[in-house]
């Protein structure tokens with residue numbers, strides 16, 4: 381990399397944009413020169429470090445535009461930038477590269493759950509999945525991603541979609557299961573704190589053991605009597621169908637049906 385910093389403009393003031401901005405500001409060799417958001421209030425925290433704008437006519441030439449915008453806004457918004465000769469990337473797991481209506485296209489997908497009010501995340505362990513149409517743009521993205529994270533991979537849009545879906549199972553659905561556990565406990569005047577060590581150990585276990593081997597519980601054991609007692613307990617609760625369906629799948633998967 382030569383001495384001239386790579387100029388980046390970031391678009392968005394939401395969960396991803398806030399975390400990304402904080403981490404881009406720490407990098408040497410890169411200059412976060414502008415942050416755009418339609419409402420300045422959410423990016424005001426950066427006003428002493430970066431130029432913040434809410435009007436696209438104020439955009440300066442840059443090497444890279446990162447659109448950390450809501451999924452359904454990315455494509456229409458990208459149309460507004462079609463005259464810029466700059467690499468324009470989005471940060472979404474589900475929007476194909478070719479959907480961008482820009483001259484140069486790319487994807488810069490950090491695979492983690494971001495909430496803007498959560499304290500700082502360790503970006504160095506967050507996988508970053510990149511994609512670009514041409515080699516030169518891919519190199520730019522690869523260099524940037526490697527400055528932020530130790531885990532950078534080039535994937536195509538279908539692979540990114542698969543990863544996004546895997547994330548829905550591994551995080552969103554699992555969290556929804558926590559909610560079911562919390563509700564069941566609350567109905568019996570028990571605290572959700574009781575399951576926290578179990579949650580931690582289950583998440584820790586799959587760091588070293590394939591999930592198929594880590595599975596425990598009555599369905600994996602084929603313990604039908606216990607399953608029936610649980611279903612009886614749940615028969616008037618909203619979790620009944622979920623328990624029954626998942627149990628069926630586990631019983632089949634572990635050869636008990």
Ligand SMILES: NC(=O)c1ccc[n+]([C@@H]2O[C@H](COP(=O)([O-])OP(=O)(O)OC[C@H]3O[C@@H](n4cnc5c(N)ncnc54)[C@H](OP(=O)(O)O)[C@@H]3O)[C@@H](O)[C@H]2O)c1
Pocket residue numbers: 391392393394395396397417418419422447448449450451453457471472473474489490491492493494495
């Ligand atoms: N959150 C995650 O965990 C996560 C993880 C990886 C990737 N991603 C992806 O990263 C992208 C951003 O996600 P996020 O969670 O940061 O979203 P978010 O917190 O909901 O922020 C959305 C951003 O889009 C802007 N926006 C919404 N409607 C707009 C419109 N009509 N015109 C212009 N701007 C508009 C919002 O502006 P205002 O502030 O003005 O409303 C805000 O800056 C998405 O593609 C998402 O799939 C998210």
